[in-house]
Amino acid sequence: xxxxxxxxxxxxxxxxxxxxxxxxxxxxxxxxxxxxxxxxxxxxxxxxxxxxxxxxxxxxxxxxxxxxxxxxxxxxxxxxxxxxxxxxxxxxxxxxxxxxxxxxxxxxxxxxxxxxxxxxxxxxxxxxxxxxxxxxxxxxxxxxxxxxxxxxxxxxxxxxxxxxxxxxxxxxxxxxxxxxxxxxxxxxxxxxxxxxxxxxxxxxxxxxxxxxxxxxxxxxxxxxxxxxxxxxxxxxxxxxxxxxxxxxxxxxxxxxxxxxxxxxxxxxxxxxxxxxxxxxxxxxxxxxxxxxxxxxxxxxxxxxxxxxxxxxxxxxxxxxxxxxxxxxxxxxxxxxxxxxxxxxxxxxxxxxxxxxxxxxxxxxxxxxxxxxxxxxxxxxxxxxxxxxxxxxxxxxxxxxxxxxxxxxxxxxxxxxxxxxxxxxxxxxxxxxxxxxxxxxxxxxxxxxxxx
Amino acid sequence: xxxxxxxxxxxxxxxxxxxxxxxxxxxxxxxxxxxxxxxxxxxxxxxxxxxxxxxxxxxxxxxxxxxxxxxxxxxxxxxxxxxxxxxxxxxxxxxxxxxxxxxxxxxxxxxxxxxxxxxxxxxxxxxxxxxxxxxxxxxxxxxxxxxxxxxxxxxxxxxxxx
Numbered sequence: 001x002x003x004x005x006x007x008x009x010x011x012x013x014x015x016x017x018x019x020x021x022x023x024x025x026x027x028x029x030x031x032x033x034x035x036x037x038x039x040x041x042x043x044x045x046x047x048x049x050x051x052x053x054x055x056x057x058x059x060x061x062x063x064x065x066x067x068x069x070x071x072x073x074x075x076x077x078x079x080x081x082x083x084x085x086x087x088x089x090x091x092x093x094x095x096x097x098x099x100x101x102x103x104x105x106x107x108x109x110x111x112x113x114x115x116x117x118x119x120x121x122x123x124x125x126x127x128x129x130x131x132x133x134x135x136x137x138x139x140x141x142x143x144x145x146x147x148x149x150x151x152x153x154x155x156x157x158x159x160x161x162x163x164x165x166x167x168x169x170x171x172x173x174x175x176x177x178x179x180x181x182x183x184x185x186x187x188x189x190x191x192x193x194x195x196x197x198x199x200x201x202x203x204x205x206x207x208x209x210x211x212x213x214x215x216x217x218x219x220x221x222x223x224x225x226x227x228x229x230x231x232x233x234x235x236x237x238x239x240x241x242x243x244x245x246x247x248x249x250x251x252x253x254x255x256x257x258x259x260x261x262x263x264x265x266x267x268x269x270x271x272x273x274x275x276x277x278x279x280x281x282x283x284x285x286x287x288x289x290x291x292x293x294x295x296x297x298x299x300x301x302x303x304x305x306x307x308x309x310x311x312x313x314x315x316x317x318x319x320x321x322x323x324x325x326x327x328x329x330x331x332x333x334x335x336x337x338x339x340x341x342x343x344x345x346x347x348x349x350x351x352x353x354x355x356x357x358x359x360x361x362x363x364x365x366x367x368x369x370x371x372x373x374x375x376x377x378x379x380x381x382x383x384x385x386x387x388x389x390x391x392x393x394x395x396x397x398x399x400x401x402x403x404x405x406x407x408x409x410x411x412x413x414x415x416x417x418x419x420x421x422x423x424x425x426x427x428x429x430x431x432x433x434x435x436x437x438x439x440x441x442x443x444x445x446x447x448x449x450x451x
Numbered sequence: 452x453x454x455x456x457x458x459x460x461x462x463x464x465x466x467x468x469x470x471x472x473x474x475x476x477x478x479x480x481x482x483x484x485x486x487x488x489x490x491x492x493x494x495x496x497x498x499x500x501x502x503x504x505x506x507x508x509x510x511x512x513x514x515x516x517x518x519x520x521x522x523x524x525x526x527x528x529x530x531x532x533x534x535x536x537x538x539x540x541x542x543x544x545x546x547x548x549x550x551x552x553x554x555x556x557x558x559x560x561x562x563x564x565x566x567x568x569x570x571x572x573x574x575x576x577x578x579x580x581x582x583x584x585x586x587x588x589x590x591x592x593x594x595x596x597x598x599x600x601x602x603x604x605x606x607x608x609x610x611x612x613x
Contacts, residue, residue: 020455023453024455030508038505038507039505041501043505043507044480044501044502044503044504044505045453045501045503046505046506047506048506048507048508049505049506049507049508050507050508050509051507051509056543073508073509074508340574341574347576348540348578349540349542349573349574349576349578351540351541351573351574357498358486358496358497358498359496359497359498360488360494360495360496360497361459361460361463361485361494361495361496361497362460362463362494362495363460363463363464365494366456367456367497372498372499372500372501373498373500374500379540379541379542379573379574380574381574381575382574382575383574383575383576403492404492404493404494405492405494407488407490407491407492408488408490408492408494408495408496410496
């Protein structure tokens, strides 16, 4: 089926980006917007805009019935959920199908398979992917046996716990029996369940992910991305390809991601996230994101593809338009997320009205944003204002261009984290490439900003 | 009129080799300013403005402001001996750490300067609200889940030296 009209069930920069791709494909767009976003840039760019409810996400962007009703009222053929909000919501996908709308994303079964961490881990093991070694034990001796298989350091968790409660790190094998016994006693007292779970502790890890594209039969990978620059699990800067990764490890990860996609018979865009254990030079499956991701432009930069166009093509039921051999990687790309956060005041959010919005322009520079002078930054949604994406011949060239691009970025009226990115680019360790996930907190401490 | 990123790159290629330092392009619903950057970094900057009015379906639009029972910041001075605990930012006020949990504080409770008395959620981030002074809570002025402006009075306390 050919998609002629798409309801865009999202806001901000991704809504603008989706509208741009639809326009170049000759697809009409209807924007589903909340009351707070009716005057925003996506509403000005869309062919039409329909109000789906109040400013709070629960009253609009998360309201399944309101979104489906908007799609039916405007006679859309399909719904693009973007990222966040309803993008990985199985009930929403089912509701779209029941209403005769194409949900631009994977099948409900695939959303179910990867929506829950335990289920996803189970599928990963079935598909032959490595996961963080670990297992439940019931006694001190069992713990020793299991620990020998896993290797030290080891994290001891209470099976009944969660959110980091009752976790202990064991560095010294001779202390395991004692700590395991103590952990079991504590777990019994705290949760009424003395079982503990041992897991390999990765002292130094990198977050590397592989972009997949599938049509339900064939699956290709579109390369990897490194997203190790994070604060409280929020990504701030991403790059493609992942720098300073041994070729064999990179190839194995890409292969593993494709194997996972094939195992699921995956349709659409998806990302398989891995934890790279820097010391052991191994990797483990973490989870799969079954949607387009914020950081997709770095992959577009190095592959020359329009991922949204490919996503729409497979949603129409067409087979993949390219084979693995036809995916060619050129140069290096980095994306900086410009957020309305005062990084010098503990990343205090800064909603308000943008007075000035000047962005860089030039060869290799792409800016994805919904912000112009006069734009409102409502307090109801996340704080991302823009993504500055820079493509260079290699990483050094990319970094040089990125420094220039950030210097030409000026947003006033709300606080931004642009200077944080500039400070980060000035660090030798970051410039060398391949920092782990603990690096960013150390960087903040070093420059005197507590994360 | 709509310009793509590629269009802008094409224009810049032409400008780059010229003596032009600034280009303004204005159509009925769109304006673009390209400027040669004066700074050390060189390069160009872009500034766009889309003035096309949104084409609303059904015209169901309501003004975005003043919905959600947004509470305005109070301007009345505090009575003698009473201190106001104010919202540190615009956002949604919560009295408890999570739905169903006990509130951080109740009227009559003794607090110190650093006691967390509530949360204001803004841009998907939870921000602690501190009592700000030692004393006893005398009044809770804002209901759980209410949307508040910055500096809105959330509760009052009677200052007492710790």
